[in-house]
Amino acid sequence: MTDLATIPLLKQLDDAHLPVFAVRLADWLHADLNKSEESVPDFTESRAKALLRAAGVVDDPTLHDFTRLVEGNSTAVRLALNDLLQETGLVEDEEVAALVTASAAISETDTAVAWLSLSIAAHAWKSGYPLYQLDPASPPGEYSPAGQLIKRAATFLRQQIQRSATERDKLGKKLAYDPGDGTPSLESMPNSQPIAPVPPHYRPPIPVRYPEVSRETLHVDENENKGSNEQNAVTRNAPLTITSDDIPPANQRPVRMPEIRIRADQVPPGRQSRPAQPRPQPSSSGENLGTAVRQRFSRDKEPLRSTKLRVIVQDVQDGPGLYGIQVQVRCQGIKAHVAGTTNREGVFLCELPVRVRTGLTYDVDVTWPRDLGGEVERKSVTLNVDRTEFKLPFFRRLP
Numbered sequence: 001m002t003d004l005a006t007i008p009l010l011k012q013l014d015d016a017h018l019p020v021f022a023v024r025l026a027d028w029l030h031a032d033l034n035k036s037e038e039s040v041p042d043f044t045e046s047r048a049k050a051l052l053r054a055a056g057v058v059d060d061p062t063l064h065d066f067t068r069l070v071e072g073n074s075t076a077v078r079l080a081l082n083d084l085l086q087e088t089g090l091v092e093d094e095e096v097a098a099l100v101t102a103s104a105a106i107s108e109t110d111t112a113v114a115w116l117s118l119s120i121a122a123h124a125w126k127s128g129y130p131l132y133q134l135d136p137a138s139p140p141g142e143y144s145p146a147g148q149l150i151k152r153a154a155t156f157l158r159q160q161i162q163r164s165a166t167e168r169d170k171l172g173k174k175l176a177y178d179p180g181d182g183t184p185s186l187e188s189m190p191n192s193q194p195i196a197p198v199p200p201h202y203r204p205p206i207p208v209r210y211p212e213v214s215r216e217t218l219h220v221d222e223n224e225n226k227g228s229n230e231q232n233a234v235t236r237n238a239p240l241t242i243t244s245d246d247i248p249p250a251n252q253r254p255v256r257m258p259e260i261r262i263r264a265d266q267v268p269p270g271r272q273s274r275p276a277q278p279r280p281q282p283s284s285s286g287e288n289l290g291t292a293v294r295q296r297f298s299r300d301k302e303p304l305r306s307t308k309l310r311v312i313v314q315d316v317q318d319g320p321g322l323y324g325i326q327v328q329v330r331c332q333g334i335k336a337h338v339a340g341t342t343n344r345e346g347v348f349l350c351e352l353p354v355r356v357r358t359g360l361t362y363d364v365d366v367t368w369p370r371d372l373g374g375e376v377e378r379k380s381v382t383l384n385v386d387r388t389e390f391k392l393p394f395f396r397r398l399p
Contacts, residue, residue: 012104014177015074021103022081022113025090028099029121033131040132048117050136055147057154063116065161070115075172077113080160082175084119087156088126119153148317148398155398289329292336293353293360304353308389309381311348311364315372317395321346326367331360352383359384366394 013021034043041047052058069076085091124131127149140146163171294304313325327348329338342348354360361382368375373396381392 012100015078017103017106018074018077018081019111019113020106021100022077022115022118023111024099024103025096026114026118026121028095029118029125030131033121033124033129036130036132043117043121043131043134045114045117047136048114048120051120051134051139051150052116052154054136054139055150055154056139057151058157062154062158062161066115066157069161070113075168076160078175079163079168079171080115082171083159084122084156087152088122090122090125116153116157119156120150123149123153123156151398289331289334289336289338290351290353292334293331296331296334297355297360300355302355302357305356305385306351306353307383307385307387308349308351309362309364309383310389310391311342311350311366312391312393313342313346313348313366314393314395316397316399317393318399319395325369328365328367330363330365332363354383354385356385364392368396372396 030043034040049063052063053060070080085096090096120134121131124134127145129145129149134140134146134150140150142151290306297304309329311327311329313322313327314320315322321342321344323342323344323346325342325346325348327340327342329350329352338350338352340348340350352360352362359382361380363378363380366377366379368377377394379392379394381390383390
């Protein structure tokens with residue numbers, strides 16, 4: 001839990017102004033993400049609820065539990081806003097900080113918060129996704145950018161209801177409103193008499209005579225430097241000249257020194273060059289996969305072409321890649337395979353043959369290290385010649 005996430009809630013907003021800030025934040029997000037040249041529908045709470053149900057990421061009991069939690073519990077509201085600002089990165093935005101300051105000065109506090117539309121809009125702001133493209137009538141796919149942001153919004157809702165009461169009380173004390181840390185307003189400051197400035201902050205208008213510019217201290221003698229200029233006069237020698245005798249003739253050849261030769265008896269013992277050791281050759285099973293696939297499907301009249309498969313291995317989705325993860329690519333019915341490890345970016349790239357019209361399906365196995373479970377995860381992907389490269393991601397957990 002960072003300080004940036006706690007500063008707006010701790011020092012400026014009390015429990016009564018938290019709903020005001022949530023409503024103003026939702027209006028700001030909707031105005032930023034739900035604008036288009038054409039007329040688009042408003043992203044209301046009912047539209048957000050229908051979108052969550054259509055995507056199948058949350059059920060009705062979860063929605064009812066979350067609604068009961070945030071309706072009568074100010075601590076739950078404070079924790080929910082804190083988690084939402086921290087997960088989406090809104091806490092670092094300057095306009096959000098201005099919304100917090102403006103919400104603290106509003107006297108009207110009887111407002112209802114649309115939590116479902118607020119959570120989806122906040123995660124859409126993090127991904128840069130427009131809200132008018134989220135349509136409950138055509139829910140997005142599970143692994144599409146829109147489907148991922150809806151899944152993260154549902155994870156945020158479940159996180160709030162899964163937190164225990166003891167943990168909620170401990171976090172609530174850390175994020176509690178502290179009026180002593182806030183800056184007092186002009187109306188709350190007491191009236192007092194102005195304080196007269198005193199030295200050294202105030203210099204009286206009294207003329208001061210400095211010794212470095214005083215007439216009694218500095219004296220200029222006009223005849224002081226005349227003799228020194230005559231003694232330090234610069235002497236000039238004869239100018240440099242280059243004659244034809246100084247230039248060598250054009251037909252003169254350069255002098256060549258004898259060749260340098262090193263005999264074996266001149267080399268001290270222990271310095272002889274060692275023969276280069278042969279480098280280890282990679283396994284030939286990967287090289288034979290393309291040959292085996294072509295031999296297997298050579299009976300068909302359908303020709304084969306090559307395409308690339310990029311396997312991306314990550315610990316968290318859209319996070320940094322994992323280095324040195326074992327990857328193995330197989331084709332059903334063929335004993336040969338392609339195997340290797342990911343590079344420092346977590347990428348394993350291979351080139352595979354596919355059929356031109358019907359494509360070809362490959363099985364990709366990723367062996368996770370022991371600290372991540374030590375399991376072997378398999379995914380199947382069908383490659384075709386419509387694209388020159390296919391990407392297949394592997395990740396252990398969602399952000």
